[in-house]
Amino acid sequence: MDFKEEVSLWFGELQFKICQDIKDIDGQGEFIFENWNRPEGGGGKSSHIQNSSLFEKAGINYSAVHGPLPKSLELAFHMKDVQFYATGVSIVMHPHNPWIPIIHMNVRYFEMDGGRSWFGGGIDLTPHFIMEEDAQYFHQELKTICDEFNKDYYPRFKKWADDYFFIAHRNETRGIGGIFFDRLEPQSIHERDILYQFVKKLGSSFPKIYAYFLKKYRNLEFSESEKNWQYQRRGRYVEFNLVYDAGTKFGLETQGRIESILMSLPPMASWKIDQPILPESKEAHTLSLLKKGIDWV
Amino acid sequence: MDFKEEVSLWFGELQFKICQDIKDIDGQGEFIFENWNRPEGGGGKSSHIQNSSLFEKAGINYSAVHGPLPKSLELAFHMKDVQFYATGVSIVMHPHNPWIPIIHMNVRYFEMDGGRSWFGGGIDLTPHFIMEEDAQYFHQELKTICDEFNKDYYPRFKKWADDYFFIAHRNETRGIGGIFFDRLEPQSIHERDILYQFVKKLGSSFPKIYAYFLKKYRNLEFSESEKNWQYQRRGRYVEFNLVYDAGTKFGLETQGRIESILMSLPPMASWKIDQPILPESKEAHTLSLLKKGIDWV
Numbered sequence: 001m002d003f004k005e006e007v008s009l010w011f012g013e014l015q016f017k018i019c020q021d022i023k024d025i026d027g028q029g030e031f032i033f034e035n036w037n038r039p040e041g042g043g044g045k046s047s048h049i050q051n052s053s054l055f056e057k058a059g060i061n062y063s064a065v066h067g068p069l070p071k072s073l074e075l076a077f078h079m080k081d082v083q084f085y086a087t088g089v090s091i092v093m094h095p096h097n098p099w100i101p102i103i104h105m106n107v108r109y110f111e112m113d114g115g116r117s118w119f120g121g122g123i124d125l126t127p128h129f130i131m132e133e134d135a136q137y138f139h140q141e142l143k144t145i146c147d148e149f150n151k152d153y154y155p156r157f158k159k160w161a162d163d164y165f166f167i168a169h170r171n172e173t174r175g176i177g178g179i180f181f182d183r184l185e186p187q188s189i190h191e192r193d194i195l196y197q198f199v200k201k202l203g204s205s206f207p208k209i210y211a212y213f214l215k216k217y218r219n220l221e222f223s224e225s226e227k228n229w230q231y232q233r234r235g236r237y238v239e240f241n242l243v244y245d246a247g248t249k250f251g252l253e254t255q256g257r258i259e260s261i262l263m264s265l266p267p268m269a270s271w272k273i274d275q276p277i278l279p280e281s282k283e284a285h286t287l288s289l290l291k292k293g294i295d296w297v
Numbered sequence: 298m299d300f301k302e303e304v305s306l307w308f309g310e311l312q313f314k315i316c317q318d319i320k321d322i323d324g325q326g327e328f329i330f331e332n333w334n335r336p337e338g339g340g341g342k343s344s345h346i347q348n349s350s351l352f353e354k355a356g357i358n359y360s361a362v363h364g365p366l367p368k369s370l371e372l373a374f375h376m377k378d379v380q381f382y383a384t385g386v387s388i389v390m391h392p393h394n395p396w397i398p399i400i401h402m403n404v405r406y407f408e409m410d411g412g413r414s415w416f417g418g419g420i421d422l423t424p425h426f427i428m429e430e431d432a433q434y435f436h437q438e439l440k441t442i443c444d445e446f447n448k449d450y451y452p453r454f455k456k457w458a459d460d461y462f463f464i465a466h467r468n469e470t471r472g473i474g475g476i477f478f479d480r481l482e483p484q485s486i487h488e489r490d491i492l493y494q495f496v497k498k499l500g501s502s503f504p505k506i507y508a509y510f511l512k513k514y515r516n517l518e519f520s521e522s523e524k525n526w527q528y529q530r531r532g533r534y535v536e537f538n539l540v541y542d543a544g545t546k547f548g549l550e551t552q553g554r555i556e557s558i559l560m561s562l563p564p565m566a567s568w569k570i571d572q573p574i575l576p577e578s579k580e581a582h583t584l585s586l587l588k589k590g591i592d593w594v
Contacts, residue, residue, distance in 0.1 A: 048570050057570065169549040169558075231565065239559075242539035243549065252466040252540065259570070261466075267569050268528065271562035273345050273354065
């Protein structure tokens with residue numbers, strides 16, 4: 001088994017493990033798994049849960065695809081007529097309860113003929129209502145994971161997330177950010193292994209990090225107006241994913257598997273006009289914190 | 298008053314007239330008007346109705362903007378350091394009742410220093426459930442309007458709409474199409490006046506055409522499952538508008554007025570997984586007709 005197969009196998013196990021852990025916390029729903037094949041090579045396994053105890057919709061997708069490098073990537077990578085291999089896990093979870101944040105995580109590994117390879121990924125949190133202590137918890141967890149590998153990771157990847165998860169036309173961040181990194185190209189086997197361990201650590205930490213929010217807020221009651229605010233915030237999530245998200249754009253342009261690419265879209269979202277936002281309200285407070293450069297830790 | 302001011306004035310009146318007519322049919326709601334200014338020159342008047350008798354949300358926007366040609370248009374038009382003037386009316390209506398189709402219309406006029414000018418526009422219908430007789434009615438109305446001016450208009454603009462209102466990643470048209478045209482650049486004053494008359498005729502016909510559907514279906518009862526299907530189809534509408542619509546993309550890239558640009562988005566939309574579509578159902582029938590090249594007339 002070569003390295004890419006090892007990574008791919010581990011990602012497959014990660015998907016399974018996260019499904020198990022989330023199902024246990026949920027206590028009611030079952031993940032539905034679906035295998036799919038890519039005509040040009042490889043395939044994946046999607047999994048989702050819908051209308052369970054905690055989730056309106058949550059998806060965890062695994063894929064390992066390969067074949068000739070798609071035309072759109074040839075341009076981006078300045079490569080021609082090469083084979084590629086890409087594997088990863090993508091997660092987006094939309095809870096029922098608006099006090100629980102939306103979460104997203106992605107970890108991925110990419111390889112091309114000729115020895116070039118890299119890791120990418122990220123995790124970010126989108127609370128419908130931002131609470132500073134929660135943002136601090138989330139970022140502290142990520143900083144601890146990063147610091148174990150490289151003290152530069154957290155500040156660098158935190159800024160990268162601020163810049164990436166940004167809805168330019170609203171001048172709003174998607175949520176409170178997190179970390180984001182792409183094309184971390186190892187220069188040696190040793191470096192590659194460190195990056196791999198980092199990505200594994202991040203992936204494995206997902207259930208614990210999200211469980212914190214699930215447990216904290218699962219029994220907190222919410223009003224119709226709080227639910228409506230959630231629908232509005234999910235509308236922003238749709239805007240980000242369809243207008244800016246690089247993975248989504250790439251997937252749509254290369255005729256990827258639509259159900260997997262758009263798995264991230266919320267079960268229900270709204271765009272109402274003139275939702276009045278009162279000064280000093282928690283909605284106004286949330287909007288005031290949707291900006292880059294906040295040092296949450 | 299020069300030509301562009303005349304067109305702009307007429308568009309302003311059109312907005313007002315359509316609001317009146319739609320309000321009369323609705324019988325309950327009131328349009329709310331809002332003026333806005335563009336820092337670089339000009340502005341507009343948006344109007345919307347929400348939670349009225351017939352509409353969950355409907356918007357009719359008028360604008361007349363001018364100033365230095367934005368950078369992104371300089372590239373597209375191969376022009377530099379020129380002034381432009383653009384005026385138009387945009388309409389999108391999302392009814393409560395899923396038997397009533399979503400409708401969209403846009404008419405616009407554009408002028409640049411140096412004498413270049415053109416008209417553009419279009420109208421298309423997105424039924425949540427496609428009924429052939431309705432599609433035929435809609436297209437026959439448009440063909441009659443077109444034929445009065447030029448026998449080539451309808452076949453040319455109908456095909457243009459099929460190609461334009463297309464969700465490539467779904468391999469689905471947005472609805473049953475209609476007509477679409479852009480950059481119709483008159484070569485003489487006479488030609489300009491004919492185009493203007495055509496655009497006026499199209500704009501003026503809007504209330505009559507849509508009233509046909511509003512009256513036909515306003516009292517037809519619908520089930521929860523039909524309402525849910527409407528939410529799903531609205532999800533496709535969001536996908537088209539955020540991923541493909543040229544006006545939306547241009548607006549977002551040039552930091553236009555967000556409330557007006559995204560006025561077209563539905564009040565509530567859904568992306569659920571695995572909605573089962575039974576063969577021979579009206580949902581399956583609708584999906585089978587979401588394709589280009591159908592001769593509805």
